[in-house]
Amino acid sequence: MSAQADEHAIEVDVVRDVNGFLRALAVRALVYMGEQNCPFEEEFDGNDFCGATHLIARAGAEPLGTLRLRWFANFAKIERVAVVANARDGEAARALVTKAVTLAARKGYRRLIGYVDATLVTYWKRTQRVTVREQRPRLQFSGRDYVEVELAIAPPADAISADTPGLIMLRPEGAWDEPGVLDRSAERATLATAEAPWRSR
Numbered sequence: 001m002s003a004q005a006d007e008h009a010i011e012v013d014v015v016r017d018v019n020g021f022l023r024a025l026a027v028r029a030l031v032y033m034g035e036q037n038c039p040f041e042e043e044f045d046g047n048d049f050c051g052a053t054h055l056i057a058r059a060g061a062e063p064l065g066t067l068r069l070r071w072f073a074n075f076a077k078i079e080r081v082a083v084v085a086n087a088r089d090g091e092a093a094r095a096l097v098t099k100a101v102t103l104a105a106r107k108g109y110r111r112l113i114g115y116v117d118a119t120l121v122t123y124w125k126r127t128q129r130v131t132v133r134e135q136r137p138r139l140q141f142s143g144r145d146y147v148e149v150e151l152a153i154a155p156p157a158d159a160i161s162a163d164t165p166g167l168i169m170l171r172p173e174g175a176w177d178e179p180g181v182l183d184r185s186a187e188r189a190t191l192a193t194a195e196a197p198w199r200s201r
């Protein structure tokens with residue numbers, strides 16, 4: 001693949017730092033506040049730092065889309081799915097939801113819930129095969145109608161559980177298959193306080 005093609009490839013990351021979070025906020029400000037006139041306090045609703053994981057779809061450094069997952073005891077909730085207007089060709093949205101499903105399944109979840117814009121129910125049924133929760137009432141907030149949908153997902157054999165080896169569980173969210181900083185730390189001999197590794201650099 002050429003360097004130019006790489007630059008335009010869409011990648012989805014779990015947000016792990018402030019810059020990643022700023023990218024997610026930029027997309028949400030553009031899409032929800034800018035396009036849908038959502039008030040700031042309704043968009044940034046107090047749930048961004050509470051039991052939430054943010055995903056960012058990007059081409060190189062440029063954010064294209066975002067999605068928020070919130071984790072409950074036996075279901076996860078997909079929220080704030082947004083793709084910037086000039087990147088709406090289905091690819092970023094598909095990549096974001098695929099990553100969300102993979103992440104939730106690896107964490108052992110079997111059920112995803114979402115409130116989707118009532119005008120997009122057909123889209124979500126077609127693209128993600130969601131089912132409308134007919135017994136649940138529609139909601140209206142931020143000036144729009146929402147319909148509750150769900151998606152059954154299947155955890156893989158290596159889903160994270162209480163019996164997952166400790167060092168795997170300690171790896172960064174979603175990066176459970178790559179050695180992390182604590183794997184390297186575990187290989188190091190126990191250090192006396194005076195031997196802090198940064199002192200010998």
Ligand SMILES: CC(C)(COP(=O)(O)OP(=O)(O)OC[C@H]1O[C@@H](n2cnc3c(N)ncnc32)[C@H](O)[C@@H]1OP(=O)(O)O)[C@@H](O)C(=O)NCCC(=O)NCCS
Pocket residue numbers: 031080081082083084087088089090091092093094115116117119120123
């Ligand atoms: C939802 C979203 C992520 C989908 O992105 P995408 O897959 O790249 O695709 P598009 O935006 O081109 O839309 C996909 C389909 O939904 C339709 N659609 C998008 N917005 C719509 C709206 N407000 N009303 C009705 N239809 C709409 C498009 O016409 C298109 O239909 P088609 O597939 O039959 O041609 C993107 O439209 C978006 O960010 N929307 C604003 C934020 C939002 O509403 N999020 C979803 C909350 S449930």
